[in-house]
Amino acid sequence: MEYASGGEVFDYLVAHGRMKEKEARVKFRQIVSSVQYCHQKHVVHRDLKAENLLLDADMNIKIADFGFSNEYSPGQRLDTFCGSPPYAAPELFQGKKYEGPEVDVWSLGVILYTLVSGSLPFDGQNLKELRERVLRGKYRIPFYMSTDCEALLKRMLVLNPAKRHSLDAVMKDKWMNIGFEDSPL
Template identity: 40%
Template sequence: MVKEESTDVSENQEEPEELSPKTKAFAPTLEKEHKLKFDKILGSGSYSRVARATWGDKKLEVAAKVINITSTREKDDYIKKFLPREKEIVKLLKHDNICRLYEMISFPDHIIFVTEFCAGGDLLRKMKDIKTMNEDDAKFTFRQFIAALMHLQSYNIVHRDLKCENIFLDKHENVKLGDFGFSRILKPGEKSGTFCGSRAYVAPEILRGREYSGNAVDVWSTGVILYIMLVGSMPFDDRNPTKMIERQLAHKIKFPKLCTASVQSKALILEILQPHAPNRPTYKAICESEWLKSQPYYMKPDEHPKLPTPSTATTTPTGPQKPKDSKRQHA
């Protein structure tokens, strides 16, 4: 785990492995019945491996997440609680900035999610390459990221594992949010006490074992991610969780002396990383913030929409309007 004020923001990741013998044995059937042909292993997790593959008559390039659902005591909670939620949620979501699900395949002891392939890799790898992101690129990326989360919000879905590794990029570097393994639907007033996510990204209420509701925990994680994009390091040193929580609760966020991020971007990060969940801004308020309000939403390769001139903006209802007061979200 790379710490505060380091230019490397990566976490320890497992090296890609081969497909399991059982998956390999079933590969000819998958190719024949589902027209899914595995190519290269992209990565692996606790209970799954992700492979690049081709799918369908047109041999569309896809990512195939192969999940081992063989029952063990270690995996029991995942198989009975988390996986059913993930299956339900990925079927619901249809948005340009969310990894699209093409098909869900079941075969003995395994489930495969056939999803959109993201040729641009993930945000973690991009940040390791570029160290810091210029503000124009950061605004474009962050605006798309928030759009994806607003789509989740429309279904009362909380992701609970937002981090750079789960923000994928297509060949044009459009955001594609993925990995909904810890996601769940939290209806208004409903609470959860489950610890989810990576320690460096999760909200202080989760670290403290408190119950939470709404999407304030996801909002916190967006602040951590924005900090990483603009600064190139983590905002908090998680080697000592107790001290990290103390700094979070004291609202102490340091920016390196050499940081070139604008005053407006720093102000937004500070507003998002509020220790008291009800004080964090809504997604709408984030979009209306001083830093992000001039960034239109669009998908590349479309061109950046031209903003209306000041005179046009005051005379046409379609022009940018004065931002409303920041609305707070309540847990």
């Protein structure tokens, strides 16, 4: 892997605060495109978070830490709770089996929220409180967030994984392609 001199996206957000949606869109398109490549190879990451997104010297995203990644086959279920609790899908907290891509989509929704707001959509004083908040699926929409970004989040942070946007649907979403009409994902 090439050296990522820009450090973690998490540290970037701590130092600079939230990103404007235009900048967040550029970064998020890179992240989604990379995860889509993994899914096409039947690999699910299972630990997508701001700390595992690195920036190179040109501020391009590199996904790191594939330690929890796993191969998956459509129709077969995984059952290991992997990843970081603030980014974990509700089905993981419930101990349910999952195919794989849907838990990455949830984590991507948390990442998008974090890029645009500078904070996590779900938090708690302890794991029990965090779990309860994730399982309720309620989060605050900042006043400065566009309605298009909010609409995309509401399709990604869906409690029922069967109703959650697929990665293909995320890639085709209106918000994702604003300013990229000539080069859709």
